[in-house]
Amino acid sequence: MTTSTTTEVIGILGGMGPAATADFYAKLVATTPGSSDQDHLRTVIWSDPTIPDRTEALLGDGPDPTPWLLDGSRVLREAGATVIAIPCNTAHAFVPRIADHVGLPIVHMIGEVARHLTTVSPPIHTAGLLASSGTVRAGLYQEWLDRYGIRLVLPDAASQDREVMTAIHAVKSGTRDGTTTALLTRAAQRLTEQGAQAVIAGCTEIPLGLSADAVDVPLIDPALVLAQALVRRATTESRAG
Template sequence: MSKTLGVLGGMGPAATLDFLAKLQAATPVSREQDHLRVLVDINPKVPDRNDSYDAAGPVLAQMAVGLREAGAQVLAIACNTAHAYADEVRASGLPLVDLIETAGLAAKAAQNENGGAERVGVLGTGGALALYRRTFSHLGIEAVTLDDHEQVEFMALLYRLKHGDLGPDSRRTMAALAHRLVGKGAQVVVAGCTEVPLVMGAADLAVPFIDATEALARRCVEVCLASE
């Protein structure tokens, strides 16, 4: 039997739905019953991870326990920045499929596939960038990030996306920010925020693009099917 996946979501809701769609697409099936059983807590009431550091942890911990009690056997968080609270989530006693680690390994694989590329750009919040820098350091990758004023522009765009503004202007702005990373020497670009893939994909860049949400979906499928 495959393991039941519990998803801590709602940060924001559209990004969680994007993850669930990618999870379904990544699951090998020949019939409806082959899909994973997935329990999802879409909780947009989680305090903002970007300015309420101490407040979000207990809420995420409670969500993890609730998913465990509902029958989840493996957990995933559909938000990069929320991985700052990974230890609180793991305190539920369930294993966590780590999004940052998964994306880091995907970046390493892309690095190897592209002749040893050493510089990987990341589009993410300040909190997520700190997590990526740490993970990349362990993997021997240099993280390329936006300048301070560009990061302010990214954060303003992020909140527009969370409010549902997924139109052409948002797409152009996100692509322009990604191109700035390439201009700074990034040989690969990681969507290090789950809102990024809502408005940008591989076709928008001349360098390899890693959708961390998609990488997490594939990894969750692997973990949940490993017991079969």
């Protein structure tokens, strides 16, 4: 399996946040098979951290990021991208507003996570979600997991606010200490106590603050699932081409 003959150029619409974009690109590189630079996928990344906060927009507290997402997609298309990946869960709430205008396929991170959950053995009937309040409010995982008959459990309002969002803001501000890990570990435990057989780290900042070891059940990293989907797509396209 090699990607070296592919004509695919991965477009990453990033900056939400920038650390998560760097982490996602590192995962894409690590996931790509090959032993030399030349085996890797050509990639263009537009990382615009000035895109208005997605959660604030969804909660009605800030400007709509849609124009920024459209601008970034245009930059990626003009740079030669053949497919777009958005390593930000919350931004997927805006995908329906941009999909018809982008002119390129978008590999949908949340859809890929839902599909991935159906391939895990033993089967997962209940999944827990650690995500931004914007992602939760927009019902993004709810919608996709419903399609596959997987029940979703969420933190209660207090845990969402005081544990999950506090930890996300800490990672975004560059703080990744024991307190952040403890907050996320406690929030994850609350989900497994509700029956979650897997926990979705549904905000790209969360895997930066919570390691898989800290959770009793599989911790699903959507960025990694998205990276794997892109590599699978590129290698399939390569073999077909």
